[in-house]
Amino acid sequence: MTENPDPALVRAATELAARLGTDDNHTVAAAARDGEGRVVTGVNVYHFTGGPCAELVVLGAAVAEGAGPLVRIVAVGDRGRGVMPPCGRCRQALLDLWPGIEVLVPGDGGGVRGVPVRELLPHTYVWAEHQEHGPS
DSSP, X not given: OEEOSOHHHHHHHHHHHHTTTTOTTOOXXXXXXXXXXXXXXXXXXXXXXXXXXXXXXXXXXXXXXXXXXXXXXXXXXXXXXXXXXOOHHHHHHHHHHOTTOEEEEEOGGGOEEEEEHHHHSTTOOOGGGGOOXXXX
16 A cells, blocks of 8 residues: 555546536546556446446546556546545456556545555455366
C-alpha cells in the first residue's frame, strides 16, 4: 500500500468527472495508466439493465487505444465526490484481467492510497487460475 502514488492520474479522472455536469447517465470518471505511462480515461454509462462502470469502460478504451499492460487505475465521482473504490464486479474484472494492477482508493483523512487489486478481494476466485489449458 502506498500513499497517493500517482497524483497526475487522480487529476486526470477528477478533471473528467468535473466535466460531466449534471448528466445522471454519466456520474463517474476513471483513468488508468499503462506501463509506458500512457493514460486512458472513460466514464460510466448508467442504464437500468446494468450499464458498465467507468473502470470497465477504461479497460475497453485501453485496448482500443493500444495501451500496454495497465499498472494503475482510479475512479472519481462527479459533483466533487472524489476518489471512489471500485464495486465488486469491477474488482473481480480488474483482478481477472490485470492481476498486478494497483487500485487507488480513498485513504485515511481524505487522502488517496494505492492498493494491489488482490488486497481488495482476499480469498477470491481468480478466473485465470481455474481455466483448463488444452485437452485432458
